[in-house]
Amino acid sequence: MPADEFEIIRNLFARYAKSEGARGLKDDAAVLEVSGRLVVTTDAIVEGVHFFSDDPIGLIAKKALRVNLSDLAAKGAKPVAILLTLAWPTTRPAAEIEAFVESLGEELDQGGIDLLGGDTVSTHGPLMISITAFGEPIGPRIPSRADAKPGEDVWVTGEIGEGYLGLLARTEEAAVADFRQPGRAGTLRLSGLIAHYCGALSREEFAPLIARVAGASADVSDGLIADLSNIAAASRVAIRIEGEAVPLSAEGRAFVEKRGAEGLLRLVTGGDDYQIVFTAAPEARAGIEAAARQLGSSVARIGTVLAGAGVVATWRGAALEVGAAGHRHRLGS
Amino acid sequence: MPADEFEIIRNLFARYAKSEGARGLKDDAAVLEVSGRLVVTTDAIVEGVHFFSDDPIGLIAKKALRVNLSDLAAKGAKPVAILLTLAWPTTRPAAEIEAFVESLGEELDQGGIDLLGGDTVSTHGPLMISITAFGEPIGPRIPSRADAKPGEDVWVTGEIGEGYLGLLARTEEAAVADFRQPGRAGTLRLSGLIAHYCGALSREEFAPLIARVAGASADVSDGLIADLSNIAAASRVAIRIEGEAVPLSAEGRAFVEKRGAEGLLRLVTGGDDYQIVFTAAPEARAGIEAAARQLGSSVARIGTVLAGAGVVATWRGAALEVGAAGHRHRLGS
16 A cells, blocks of 8 residues: 555544544554553454455444454443554455445444554455454453352343354355245344344443443353353353253244254354353342343343353253364354 | 464463453453553554564564554653554464564563453464553653644654664665675674664663653654654644764764765665654753763754754755655565
């Protein structure tokens, strides 16, 4: 990219650099005013690994942001600002950058999030977007993965397996017959699943609840089982999941009816859900359900924290072979 | 990379995640304790654009860090923590990661800088390292590029053109004859210049002085003239540089003797110097020189801030054609 191009890109981004500390994206560094603790996270997505080359550029932009916001939500933090590193392939039309910025900016505006700075570089390789996100903790506690205690319930927001079904709908037309719902509503839902896969999610609305009640908490990015395994390992506890309690959409339920235990296993290990899984004391049950109702969202109690190690899951009276299951961050695996 | 590999990498990095807030690199996010203002910067380097594929991996690691620390030093800030995103090519031996981590860790240990978190991803493209660095401002002011005022002096630390000569020594053996100094000392200096180019610099020791006296300040990454042009544009002033006052090493002086004005022009536009250029009131002259002496380092007064716009430079009684000169972040250009 010629130097002028970098200048044009900076001007596109500058619209979203609203704080004084961002210095109009024209300085070597930015200044962030903070009182107390800052929650920071960084996640990168790479073309051909985390998204497809021909995914809509606007959804790629949203995914790059949301995978980071999802981490903040899981820590009970409110996003305030981001830094962006964009490695733009020499072979990708520079004109697409405009759509990228607009889509990212839409999300930033909606969330009241400031673009604090960044770096744009040319690459002979794949498109890569790395975002660092800054959040303010909402409550006094910032739940980690290591805070689960025996006796706690395990909860998850929304529905599990939507990312996996979206990937299937995106890549394996034949497989769609196993879960597609009838009529025009079914068709619309298919596009919704694909958009979920391509654009990710972030459940910011749950951050205040997480801050208030969560023991351990994580976002479901690598698959429900893998993320629960991380919690179990970090907290030195065991986690038991009831397969029947895992919340599924109509498509998810159809997929499991058709494919049985192997189908359920795919949904709970598929990754890219970007829901939040957390533990909480049994006394918090009524409060959690009331909070979800107030948000117009769903949460499901799916299991229990026990003394021991590892994750076990049952379904229809038998053990689910969750073993070393997890998501490898590779397309189609 | 298989998932186990990511686990191994995390364990390598975890040695340098020393603060409680880093959570052993095992959480979705990290917690940074801050009082007041935080200076943040992010810079990425890409194989084939900012470094060569066969540069020593340890120097690549240091460059990735130092280009960020250099930005903090130019803002009068002390580095406290970093986040690291590493896109590791599937074709590069995973064993090299160990050397990468060790070299990066050495720098972190030396600077008392915490590794707060990061993300490691596989890529089919070039090696790319993106670092976000956090610094605490040393003084009440955080100098920007927009703070230069007519009447101020322009200063630069160290010597200019070392990055460019290092690039020449790295890539054009024939050109080395134009600046190589005699004897074994000359040979050693050549390796030093190459190491400067490959590993970058960061002049943290100057951060307290910058915090105290600088009007505008920036690091010299894109070339002295380009970085001064940015200061002039952001501050809406003109800057006049005296070519004779630009500090050069023995190699730099030899290069200019041999190549004349065109040689000097290359040194002041070559980039990758990672010195700090700043403006200061004339009253600060004695204090700046005393501070540099105390550091055992050099600073040079190279010009003046004037009313107007743009950068002009003179050398041996004539104008230097600095025009739109700048560094394009491409190897060999």
